[in-house]
Amino acid sequence: MEARMFKAYAKGDEKIQLKIISGHFITSQSHITHYLDMTTMKTRCAEAAQIARLLSAKYEATTPVDSIICLDGLEVVGAFLAEELAKAGVLSMNAHKTIYIVTPEFHANGQMLFRDNTQNMVKNRNTVILMGSITTGTTLRQCMETVLYYGGKIQGVSAIFSAVNKVAGIEINAVYDKQDIPDYESYPAEKCPMCQRKERIDAIVNGYGYSKL
Template sequence: MGGFSMREKMTKIYAKGNKNIILRVTPGHFVTPQSHITHYLDMTTMRSRVSEAQAVAKELANKYQVSTPVDTIVCMDSLEVIGAFLAEELTKAGVHSMNAHQTIYVTSPEFNSQGQILFRDNIQPMIKGKNCIILMSSVTTGKTLQSGIESILYYGGVIRGVSAIFSAVSKVAGVDVDSIFRQKDIPDYCTYKSRECKLCKNLVKIDALVNSFGYTKI
């Protein structure tokens, strides 16, 4: 890519009220499974570094009322570490679970070859009849989140909230999306359908393919 460097172009955005939460943002032309975006949001250390995961979990926990029952946190995008800390923060805050064990489950869905979200038989008891929170790293178009909501409802779960580190939308399928960072926090951030991408129309080369695991330069 003619010397394109993700690190050289990267800038840091700090969460309001918590400078320990840092979103690393790189401008460019990136392709996700659902859209084309103008910025890559690197959340690698948030997912894997304990201090950052704890800070993110604490911030997200502030958005829930003690009166909100939570039985299960469904972690998308490899957010199990944050999910475990979120469960701990909610428990410390006095959020109650309604399941027989009086504790919060932390689990992840599975994607089949068609991209559909499913829960295996051994996981389904954590979903059926349970009060669920969906945890995501980023919500861009909302398609993956909508699939997650539909899957949890199909397996008999109750959606009590959606939490994300970043979200470009405020609501999906009638459910509010609470996030630490919003589109307004990233100047000039845009997302396009692949056939409507302004960058493609202006012949701007694609820098990398990105998904919830990271990026692959082209």
Template sequence: MQNTNDTKVYTAGCDAPLKIRKGHFASNHAHINYYIDVTTLKTRSGEAKEIARYLTGTYLFGTVIDTIVCMEGTDVIGAYLAEELTKEGFLSTNAHKTMYVVHPEFNSNSQLIFRNNLLPEIAGKNIMVLMSSITTGRTLDKVLECIQYYGGTLSGVSAIFSACETYHDIPISAVFGKKDIPDYASYDYRECPLCKSGEKLDALVNAYGFATLGDN
């Protein structure tokens, strides 16, 4: 059920809305003043397909994409995105001329890894990374390190929402951004103005959801 504090945000050219909630939230890397709820965009087939359609229109024709690495539960969007890109004639070096859609896993040391059976889909491939949201880029650093370790080449970064426009000089293709939420901000927890003003945290958040403080 949608929280009564949620607001729906639309962006030009996309019929799927982004749900946001203003407040004081803590992620793994920062304190933020909005919770970005991408749940239905990742899990409802119609909305996921609309996100994929929009993202397809943001890529430069001629971009080579062999594999889409889906992070933060974006696999449904990734599957539709691979279908849309193939249909639109985007290049792939794969012999079958279709794209792989995969996701890594975390090992016991919280490192991203790909199992041996997936290595042929990463090594020597042109990789598009698909994220649910990008705030500081620190998660992307881990993803890039993983891709490079297994011999892949980063060809692009996509997201449902991104507060950043580029990553290591690579443009980030995002459906929603600060153009849609102009006052969106993230802070180092040691310098958070909301904390300094005495505003208590509303919840702990990550790409999968949120937990209000006191929840089990």
């Protein structure tokens, strides 16, 4: 599978390289034509800092940010993003004048939640949602609904890759988009042309990685 890998370079910083593998992959919401390997972006300090630097450039210093809601294992990027926003003069309304890095929990039934000990980091806080990739927007909408349910205020959404420009009227601040991967497609399982052609499934994928079949 890795033999079909190629790389896309980030606009504004060619040192950032996204590894892309073409094939037939299954997510929890759809079938997709490419797997985006963000492993080193999430785990290497230098790459995480570079990603955060690009994402922070689109936020104005007048936009308050109290908490960054991290999905897809992006806590390292989230911490660097908080640092970049602080250096840029982004305001935090928190008593300690610092930004919280918060990760929601997924219940066994798929429900997203914040435990009692972290709810104060969401309630009445100005939040930015940070994701690895946004394909259909389903997970993002679920996260938005959860943040609003717990009393948070959504100030922005950032992602390493997004196949859509907006979700629920909020523009996605992404390092990569479909112009960087023009052949990238997502299909509902029942309408997947790769399945109709009986092409084998390469792997099950999510924000944390892939499992070959």
